[in-house]
Amino acid sequence: MNDNLQSVLHPAGWDATIISHFAWVLFGAGALIFVAVMLLLALSLRPQGRPARAALWIGGGGIAFPIVVLSALLGWSTWRSTQLAPQTSRDALSISVTAKMWWWEVRYHDPVSGREIVSANEIHIPVGRPVYLGLNAADVIHSLWIPALAGKRDMVPGRVTGLTLRADKPGIYRGQCAEYCGAQHAKMALHVIASTPDEFNAWLARQALPAAPADNQVLERGRSAFLEQRCQACHTIRGVSEDTRLGPDLTHVGSRTHIGAGTLRTHRDSLTSWIANPQAAKPGVFMPGSQDLDRDTLDALATYLEHLK
Numbered sequence: 001m002n003d004n005l006q007s008v009l010h011p012a013g014w015d016a017t018i019i020s021h022f023a024w025v026l027f028g029a030g031a032l033i034f035v036a037v038m039l040l041l042a043l044s045l046r047p048q049g050r051p052a053r054a055a056l057w058i059g060g061g062g063i064a065f066p067i068v069v070l071s072a073l074l075g076w077s078t079w080r081s082t083q084l085a086p087q088t089s090r091d092a093l094s095i096s097v098t099a100k101m102w103w104w105e106v107r108y109h110d111p112v113s114g115r116e117i118v119s120a121n122e123i124h125i126p127v128g129r130p131v132y133l134g135l136n137a138a139d140v141i142h143s144l145w146i147p148a149l150a151g152k153r154d155m156v157p158g159r160v161t162g163l164t165l166r167a168d169k170p171g172i173y174r175g176q177c178a179e180y181c182g183a184q185h186a187k188m189a190l191h192v193i194a195s196t197p198d199e200f201n202a203w204l205a206r207q208a209l210p211a212a213p214a215d216n217q218v219l220e221r222g223r224s225a226f227l228e229q230r231c232q233a234c235h236t237i238r239g240v241s242e243d244t245r246l247g248p249d250l251t252h253v254g255s256r257t258h259i260g261a262g263t264l265r266t267h268r269d270s271l272t273s274w275i276a277n278p279q280a281a282k283p284g285v286f287m288p289g290s291q292d293l294d295r296d297t298l299d300a301l302a303t304y305l306e307h308l309k
């Protein structure tokens with residue numbers, strides 16, 4: 001399985017493959033023409049002087065050749081562009097993504113209950129099936145770019161744009177905000193996790209469940225700390241605190257590969273340092289720190305969050 005692949009040179013999806021064909025054909029044609037022009041330049045600089053029939057070279061090489069080559073490339077690239085996935089797609093799986101400073105809210109439709117399942121900073125998709133991402137922004141303009149899967153699409157407040165992804169192989173594909181959106185633009189990343197349709201359905205069913213119960217003393221202490229520290233003012237944990245969308249939904253935060261929108265690997269230690277002082281990992285982030293929390297409570301809170309698989 002590819003891990004954290006963020007590369008236009010290793011396309012793993014439908015659109016990315018077409019885009020990489022564009023790049024290689026244009027690069028190849030450009031390189032060939034550059035070499036040919038340099039050879040002609042070298043020939044023309046020989047001491048024998050001007051080549052014969054200079055007018056033919058100018059007319060042929062300077063006018064006819066570019067017209068033929070550029071028209072051919074334009075025709076080919078226009079034809080190939082029509083094969084890019086459409087921005088909207090009726091029979092695709094539909095997922096909503098809202099960009100916020102500086103993270104991503106991801107909402108799935110639960111086929112069983114018909115309700116929305118809210119998650120963050122990870123887009124799970126089944127391999128081989130077109131997935132329509134409805135894109136929106138909550139504050140400023142952002143842009144979604146997952147280089148291994150597709151081209152960029154801007155996310156504009158008050159407008160819904162769309163991007164259809166189709167991953168050809170299972171893997172974890174890193175994506176990045178591609179429009180400068182403030183202090184932590186560079187740390188506004190996400191991961192697309194493409195798995196087999198069965199794995200995807202099993203994952204979605206688990207995400208639809210409410211948060212795992214706090215079934216021992218440490219977890220109960222962590223859950224209480226979550227409420228006492230007023231974390232629920234910004235974060236939802238379904239079954240514990242509901243319907244706040246200022247910060248990422250944490251119902252299954254322990255199942256995600258990263259916290260802080262791709263900033264840190266999910267682990268009890270990274271959760272502890274993030275809760276104590278998120279500014280250290282991501283200066284400017286809107287989450288306040290909890291440096292006054294005692295060590296045991298902090299550990300219990302981190303243990304509880306990591307347990308929310």
Ligand code: CUA
Nearest residue numbers: 142177181185
């Ligand atoms: Cu969001 Cu840059």
